[in-house]
Amino acid sequence: MSKADTQLMIELENVDKFFGSFQALKGVSLTVGKGEKVVVCGPSGSGKSTLIRCINRLEEHNSGKIVINGHELTSQVKDIDAVRREVGMVFQSFNLFPHLTVIENLMLAPRLVRKTSKNENRENAMRLLERVKIPDQAEKWPSQLSGGQQQRVAIARALCMNPEVILFDEPTSALDPEMISEVLDVMTDLAQEGMTMIVVTHEMGFARSVADKVVFMDEGEIVETGPPETFFDNPKSDRTKQFLEQILTH
Amino acid sequence: MDAITGWWDDFFWGSLVVVELFFVALIMTVLFGLIGAGAKLSNSRIAQNIAAGYTIVFRGTPEILVLLLFYFGSAIALTSIAQIFDPEVKFVDFPPFWAGSFAIALIIGSYATETFRGAFLGVDPGQIEAARALGLSNLQTFIYVRIPAMWRLALPPFGNHMLSLIKDTALVAIIGLEETLFVAEQAIATTAKPFTMYILVGLIYLGFSTVITLTVMVLEKYANRHLEVAR
Amino acid sequence: MSFDIDLIIDSIPKMLMGIGLTFQLLFLSLLLGTALAIILLIMRISGRWYLSWPTMAFIYIFRGTPILVQIFIIYYGFPQLEIIRESIFWPILKEPFGCAIVALTLNTGAYVSEIFRGGVLGVDRGLKEAGAALGLSVTQRFIYITSPIALRLCLPAYSNDVISLMKSTALASTITLLDMMGIARTIVAETYAPYEIFTSVMVIYLIITWIIQRTFGWIEKRMSRHIRKEA
Numbered sequence: 001m002s003k004a005d006t007q008l009m010i011e012l013e014n015v016d017k018f019f020g021s022f023q024a025l026k027g028v029s030l031t032v033g034k035g036e037k038v039v040v041c042g043p044s045g046s047g048k049s050t051l052i053r054c055i056n057r058l059e060e061h062n063s064g065k066i067v068i069n070g071h072e073l074t075s076q077v078k079d080i081d082a083v084r085r086e087v088g089m090v091f092q093s094f095n096l097f098p099h100l101t102v103i104e105n106l107m108l109a110p111r112l113v114r115k116t117s118k119n120e121n122r123e124n125a126m127r128l129l130e131r132v133k134i135p136d137q138a139e140k141w142p143s144q145l146s147g148g149q150q151q152r153v154a155i156a157r158a159l160c161m162n163p164e165v166i167l168f169d170e171p172t173s174a175l176d177p178e179m180i181s182e183v184l185d186v187m188t189d190l191a192q193e194g195m196t197m198i199v200v201t202h203e204m205g206f207a208r209s210v211a212d213k214v215v216f217m218d219e220g221e222i223v224e225t226g227p228p229e230t231f232f233d234n235p236k237s238d239r240t241k242q243f244l245e246q247i248l249t250h
Numbered sequence: 251m252d253a254i255t256g257w258w259d260d261f262f263w264g265s266l267v268v269v270e271l272f273f274v275a276l277i278m279t280v281l282f283g284l285i286g287a288g289a290k291l292s293n294s295r296i297a298q299n300i301a302a303g304y305t306i307v308f309r310g311t312p313e314i315l316v317l318l319l320f321y322f323g324s325a326i327a328l329t330s331i332a333q334i335f336d337p338e339v340k341f342v343d344f345p346p347f348w349a350g351s352f353a354i355a356l357i358i359g360s361y362a363t364e365t366f367r368g369a370f371l372g373v374d375p376g377q378i379e380a381a382r383a384l385g386l387s388n389l390q391t392f393i394y395v396r397i398p399a400m401w402r403l404a405l406p407p408f409g410n411h412m413l414s415l416i417k418d419t420a421l422v423a424i425i426g427l428e429e430t431l432f433v434a435e436q437a438i439a440t441t442a443k444p445f446t447m448y449i450l451v452g453l454i455y456l457g458f459s460t461v462i463t464l465t466v467m468v469l470e471k472y473a474n475r476h477l478e479v480a481r
Numbered sequence: 482m483s484f485d486i487d488l489i490i491d492s493i494p495k496m497l498m499g500i501g502l503t504f505q506l507l508f509l510s511l512l513l514g515t516a517l518a519i520i521l522l523i524m525r526i527s528g529r530w531y532l533s534w535p536t537m538a539f540i541y542i543f544r545g546t547p548i549l550v551q552i553f554i555i556y557y558g559f560p561q562l563e564i565i566r567e568s569i570f571w572p573i574l575k576e577p578f579g580c581a582i583v584a585l586t587l588n589t590g591a592y593v594s595e596i597f598r599g600g601v602l603g604v605d606r607g608l609k610e611a612g613a614a615l616g617l618s619v620t621q622r623f624i625y626i627t628s629p630i631a632l633r634l635c636l637p638a639y640s641n642d643v644i645s646l647m648k649s650t651a652l653a654s655t656i657t658l659l660d661m662m663g664i665a666r667t668i669v670a671e672t673y674a675p676y677e678i679f680t681s682v683m684v685i686y687l688i689i690t691w692i693i694q695r696t697f698g699w700i701e702k703r704m705s706r707h708i709r710k711e712a
Binding site for chain 3: 307312447
C-alpha cells in the first residue's frame with residue numbers, strides 16, 4: 001500500500017446535489033491525496049456514482065466546492081475542460097465507441113484534445129494496450145471483444161489522456177464473474193504504479209488489498225471513512241456494520 | 251419500339267435534369283432536416299414550435315400543392331419586387347428548377363426532421379459521456395461521436411426519403427420543368443404512342459430508384475460493418 | 482401583393498364541393514388497396530416462389546415509380562393498347578375517375594402490403610411457438626395470434642400511408658378530375674390569385690390530415706388498452 005502524499009489531488013467541501021427535489025448528495029466532504037486509492041462503497045442509491053460523476057462534471061453539483069489539482073470546478077467551460085484533461089473515467093458499461101476500432105478508440109481523444117501527432121499517438125496507444133495485456137486486439141471492433149477485454153480497453157483509453165486521477169464507476173458490475181479478475185488485476189497494477197484512483201465498487205477483496213481509504217456512503221452522506229483494516233474489522237457506525245454484513249456474507 | 255428512336259437523346263437529357271434536381275434537392279433536404287431536428291431538440295420553445303409547425307404543414311399538404319404554391323407564389327413575389335424597380339414589368343418567371351428543388355426539399359426535409367430527431371435521440375448516452383469524460387469539446391463530440399452513431403440509425407428511413415425524393419421530381423414537370431415527363435409529352439404529340447412513352451419514363455424512374463436502393467444497401471453495410479462481426 | 486379575403490370567402494365553398502370527390506378517391510382506394518394488400522401479403526409470405534416472386538416484382542415496380550407516372554400510364558397510356566380497349570375493364574379505364582382509383586389502389590396495395598409484412602415480422606416468435614405448442618394450425622395461428630398483434634404494430638405506419646394516399650388524391654387533378662385540388666387550380670387559372678386560393682385549399686387539406694391523425698390516435702389507444710389491462 002502506497003503512502004498518500006501530502007499534495008491534495010481532489011477536495012470536496014460540503015457538496016450538495018439535487019435531482020429535482022431528491023437530494024442525492026448531502027454536504028459531502030472528502031479529500032484525496034496524490035497517489036491515494038479510495039474505494040467508495042454503499043447500497044444502491046447512496047449517491048456514490050453521483051459523487052464521482054460530479055468530479056468530472058458529468059453531473060453539476062448544486063452547492064459546495066470541488067477542487068481538482070488546484071482547479072476549482074465551476075460552470076466555466078475552460079475550467080471543466082481543464083479538469084477533464086486531468087481526470088479519466090472508466091464506466092460500468094465500458095462505453096467504447098462502437099464505430100471505431102480498439103486502437104482508434106484510444107487515439108481519438110489525444111488526437112482531438114491534445115493534438116498529438118499520429119505516430120506518437122499510435123505508439124502510446126500500443127504501449128497502453130500492452131500494459132492492459134491485449135495488444136493483439138488493436139485492429140478489432142469493440143463488439144468482437146469479450147466484456148473483460150472491452151473494459152481493459154476502456155481503462156487503456158482513459159490512460160491515453162495521461163490523467164492525474166482515474167475515476168472508476170462500478171467497473172466490474174457488468175462483467176461475467178470469470179472476467180472480473182482480469183480487470184481487477186489491471187486496476188491493481190495501476191494502483192501499484194502510483195495512480196490516484198477513486199473506485200466505486202462492491203469488490204471488497206480489491207478494497208482490502210489495494211485501498212488506502214474506504215468510504216462508506218448511505219442516503220447521500222458519507223457515513224464512515226477509514227483505512228481498510230479499521231473499516232472492515234472495526235466499523236464504527238451501525239449502518240456500516242449492517243452493510244458489511246449484507247455484502248460479506250452472501 | 252421504333253417510336254422511341256430519335257427520342258433517346260431527349261430522354262437522356264431529361265433524365266440528366268432529374269439527376270441534377272435530385273442532388274440539389276438532396277443537399278437542401280439534409281440541411282433542412284438537420285436544422286429542423288436541431289430546432290426540435292433544442293431548449294428554445296420558439297424553435298420547437300416553429301419546427302413543429304414546419305413538419306405539420308409540409309407533411310400534411312399534397313406535394314403538388316406545395317409545388318404550385320411555391321412556383322406561382324415566388325413568381326408573383328419576384329414580379330412584385332421587379333415592379334418596384336421597373337413598373338413596366340408584367341411578369342417575372344421563376345425558374346422551375348429552383349422552385350421545384352426548393353419545394354421538394356422543404357417537403358422531404360420535414361420527414362427528414364423527424365428521422366434525424368429520432369436518430370439523435372437513439373444515440374447511446376454512454377458514448378457521449380465517455381467522449382465528454384475524455385475531454386472532447388461539444389463540437390468534437392458532435393462530429394466524431396454523435397454523427398457517426400446517428401447516421402447508422404437514420405440511414406434506413408433516410409433511404410426511403412431519398413426514394414420519395416426521386417419520385418417527387420416527376421411532379422416538377424407540372425410546373426414546366428423540361429425533364430422526362432415533359433419530353434414524353436412532346437414525343438406523344440408526334441408519335442401518338444402515350445403508353446410506350448410513359449412506360450419508358452416509368453422505367454427510367456425505376457432505374458433511378460433501383461440505384462438508390464442499392465446504394466443505401468451498400469451504405470448500410472458499411473455503417474454496420476463494426477456490428478456484423480460480433481462474437 | 483394583396484391578400485384578397487373576399488376571394489377566399491367566395492372560393493372556399495366552391496373548393497369544398499370538391500371534397501366529395503377527394504373523399505371518394507380516398508376511401509375507395511383505401512378499401513380496395515387494403516384488400517389488395519392482404520392478398521399480396523398472403524402471396525408474399527406463402528413460401529411458394531410462383532406466388533411470392535410476382536408479388537415482390539409488383540411491389541418493387543409500384544414503390545419504385547412515381548404515382549403521377551402510374552396515373553398517366555393508366556389514363557393516357559392504356560387507351561393506346563387494343564387489348565385494353567376491348568377488355569371488360571374498358572368502361573372503368575376510359576373514365577378519369579376509374580383510372581385514378583385503379584392507380585391509387587394498386588399503389589396503396591403495394592405500400593400497405595409491405596407495412597403489413599413489417600407488422601407480421603414484428604410479432605415475437607415465442608408467441609407463434611406457444612400457439613403451435615397448443616396445437617393451433619398455421620392458419621389459426623395467423624388469424625388469431627399473428628394478425629391482431631401485427632395490426633397493432635403497423636398502425637402508425639398505416640396511418641402515415643393513409644395520409645400519403647390522401648395527398649396523392651390531389652394528383653387526380655392532373656387528369657381533369659375536379660376534386661379539391663382540381664377546383665382550386667381552375668379558380669387560380671381564372672383569377673390569377675394563387676396565394677389566396679392555394680393557401681386556403683392547403684388549410685383544408687391540413688384539417689383533413691389532422692382528422693385522420695386524431696382518428697388513428699384514438700384507434701391506437703383503444704387497441705393498446707387491451708395490452709395495458711392485461712399487464
